[in-house]
Amino acid sequence: MANVQIVFGSNGGNTKMVCEYVGQCLEDMGHRVKIDRCEHYPEDQLTGHDLLILACSTYEHGQLEDHFKLAFWPRIQDVDLAGQKCAIIGLGDSKYDTDYNIESGRILQHYVETHNGDLIQASLMINKSPLSQLETTAKDWAKKLSDKLNTKSNRVF
Numbered sequence: 001m002a003n004v005q006i007v008f009g010s011n012g013g014n015t016k017m018v019c020e021y022v023g024q025c026l027e028d029m030g031h032r033v034k035i036d037r038c039e040h041y042p043e044d045q046l047t048g049h050d051l052l053i054l055a056c057s058t059y060e061h062g063q064l065e066d067h068f069k070l071a072f073w074p075r076i077q078d079v080d081l082a083g084q085k086c087a088i089i090g091l092g093d094s095k096y097d098t099d100y101n102i103e104s105g106r107i108l109q110h111y112v113e114t115h116n117g118d119l120i121q122a123s124l125m126i127n128k129s130p131l132s133q134l135e136t137t138a139k140d141w142a143k144k145l146s147d148k149l150n151t152k153s154n155r156v157f
């Protein structure tokens, strides 16, 4: 069993829905999951979890959604994620921008890499409405994460 913290930024609710779905999957697989909106999440609590999942949608030609960009992003620039296992969920829709499709996922990936975090799995990148991708892509992604977390906690030294 692992302690998983999910912190998300969402404007229209799609990212929230994906986080809640992934969180439920992980709970069903025996993990303890906390899900918080980014706006009021304390930056000094980004570390100390078995897994941190950062999630955000994309707006305005490849920018992070506003809650994440304005109320959270400036506060997390000095955080050191050394030793923190991380995973990323990015959302977007190519009908709004093909050049910067799901750019939020790439921005968050870069953030983790440049702040010494440990990305343990390729990011979950959701293009267009997440609804039809929950039971397939999102569930598979959560299962792979869970396997990795279990492998870690079951390791015999």
Ligand SMILES: Cc1cc2nc3c(=O)[nH]c(=O)nc-3n(C[C@H](O)[C@H](O)[C@H](O)COP(=O)(O)O)c2cc1C
Binding pocket: 009, 010, 011, 012, 013, 014, 015, 016, 057, 058, 059, 060, 061, 062, 063, 065, 091, 092, 093, 094, 096, 097, 100, 101, 102, 103, 128, 129, 130
């Ligand atoms: C005004 C507007 C601008 C958008 N710009 C982009 C964009 O640049 N790139 C992208 O991939 N998706 C873009 N999107 C799509 C959203 O990221 C997508 O609908 C996402 O699922 C919204 O998630 P949320 O409901 O959690 O905010 C845009 C959507 C809107 C309404």
